[in-house]
Amino acid sequence: MSSVMANNKTTNKAANQMIKQKGFAIDLKTWGPFVALVVLALLGVLINPAFLGLDNLSNMLTRSAFIGIIAIGATFVITAGGLDLSVGAMAAFIAGVMIILMNSLVEQFGAGLTTVLFGVGASLLLGLCAGFINGMVTTKGKIEAFIVTLGTMGIYRSLVTYLADGGTLTLDWAVRDIYRPMYYGSFLGITIPVWVFLFVAIVGYILLNYTRFGRYCFAIGSNEKVAEYSAIHVDRIKTMTYMLQGVCVALATIIYVPRLGSASGATGVLWELEAIAAVIIGGTMLKGGHGRIWGTVVGAIMLTMIGNILNLTDAISNYLNGTVQGIIIIVAVYLQRASWRKAAP
């Protein structure tokens, strides 16, 4: 069947070899976030050698785990052309329900592992359901993700305030003792939250780059029509990205609850924006079609690192944390968008 189409084989081969020579230039688009992270770390060391201390590094990575895990989920949503603003409120809501559930189970099962496992299970289930709702309303209702998740954000935020009756929900002290290692414990010298972060990042990387689901996310985010005409179940894949996001929020909440042992209407405020910022700093495009997990990981670490460095210096007030973060986000994206690449013909 190939005789006619392949009548130009020789010129074709020679021409095709030209392509392989391309791509020698290390482009800032790929390595930009890593370079920025290294620069920031060097700055940290210069300001205060304590920055490189094991305790400090470990503490910083542990803190970045919440936003990092949520941001990995957000990478999928954004790559597929969506957006989830509800993650911070969702985390607070899940934390609230977890605490109420575990407190009430103490009577039945005692303050044991069973109670904690129920809490963890409920968290994952809630995250999955919340993501499913976001996904279904967005795809079946054909409403912009921004509006849907703005709505659910308000709903979850008010629900947790309602559950806490305007105050704070506090985890039973006995349960807290058992649950504590989830945040404070460590394995092989690395804290549990960092292990979870690493695990989620590796799974996310494989999922995004080596599975059909990931490839379909890219296709949908680039052009939904093309995806539809490529026999991809667009609505299903998009809903799955929101469910994945929900699970990531649940995982982050599971390691967050033992840290303070409480939840209130103020829990997780602005997490959604920090997560989106981490994703964008990492080189994922907000309009979809292009996503990078390692970039997101670096972005999340960078955001925490800025606060950390400000803590270690007196030169800039700690209150200016947001200012520095804001500048770094804008500069990072500017560097990625600037025309490093040659213009296409």
Added chain:
Amino acid sequence: MLLSARKLCRSFGENQVLFDVDLDLQVGEVHALLGENGAGKSTLVKILAGYLRPTSGEVVVDGSQRHYRSSGEAEADGVVMIHQELALAEQLSVEENIFLGRELRRGVFLDRRAMRERSRTALLELETDVDPRARVKDLSTSDQQMVEIAKAITRDVRVLIMDEPTATLTENEVSVLFALIDRLRQRGVAILYISHKLREIEQIADRVTVLRDGHLVDSGSMTGRSKEELARLMVGREITEMYPPRTHLPSDAPVVLEARGMVVPGAVKQASFTLRQGEVLGFGGIVGAGRTALIEAVLGLRGKSAGQVLRNGQPVVLRHLRDAVHQRIAYLTEDRKGKGLVLNMDLRSNVTLLNLRAHCHPLIDRRREEQAFQQAIQRFDIRLRTAARTAAELSGGNQQKLLLAKVMSIAPEVVIINEPTRGIDVGTKHQIYHFIHELTEAGCSVILISSEMGELIGLSHRVAVMCAGVLTGVLEGEQINEHEIMQYASGIKGAEVDEQRHG
């Protein structure tokens, strides 16, 4: 001499696409620019219109050298280009588009009345009934084209560059366009006209320039040149037999696909057809007759309110294109950029997107993906002269081949091809026609939707014709000729068509 280009060269990176090209445009001439996809035509006209700068060489207008830094500077000189892909703001009205960027004002306010009047005059000159207040989004593609042309003539255009202006126009609109071109020519406007349709060029061009692989092959008067000669110059080899012979169809060839009583709200009122093994079933009719809607409803891409689809005689329910893929039915869309290819994705991922399953176990095996891609390059003769990393960087013909490779990756038994040669050069067309022939020889069946009569007549065993959402008739044998098809396409012959739709 109004405009001349001298020894223009242009490279993208290490890749040179134009080599010392000369071009002269005289006052009041229609100058055809010919060449295969990727020959450098688009690059050349983009340089003339100020969208690109040459690597070396010069552009001379009115005897003095110009270095345009933007298309705006070229337009100030009266050099205007109408793009192949229409560049209109969809949400704005026709008049707002026509004056976009150079609005007429009275003081600080817009002078809407003056803009409307001038838009109306320009549209009247084009003999089109487009309302200046209509929103561009609501117009048909051909009307949008008219708006583009109106936009150009309201500027004091002296050199009008048209890149494939008739690709999306109906026969009628083409003759209106040609009449307009004639009037512009009499006014002294020089028109640089890019088209793959040699018949059109024979009809309107005064002079012709042919490019091949970035080099100037020939330039001179049209008189005494035949279509065949031009085709040979473009391709660099003799094209014999544009259309391959039809595959012999045994009288007992089984029906592989059948649609009964299809109704698609707002598009198709009544249509049934059968497709037999090894057959090419053409679909004719004017743009908007419901051909694409019918086919997409069969495939599950659109909802239908009535109708049944049978595959090999068995009723099947196709709710999603994935179901059609399972039935080994492939669909090549007419909109390769909007629906066919993920333009910012790499080429390999585009080819494997439809059948990614085959490369997963369970993770994607990039090596096998790459192998499949290399095979596709060979089989479909995709020429990667421009070191393209994404589909957007390929020329139209190569994009079409890439799309063909993607669609064929499911090893289909029924291939539905929608407008396969729109905006494509003679050489690639020829390849696609022979590819269709190879498919039917191998036992596949093909549905061919086309607005090009020649294609339908040259390739089809039978031609189904639609008019205003109704399948008015299926022509066979001697009946397949231009006159007959037009009769059915306009509803003069065949099944009843709702009066008011075309009255």
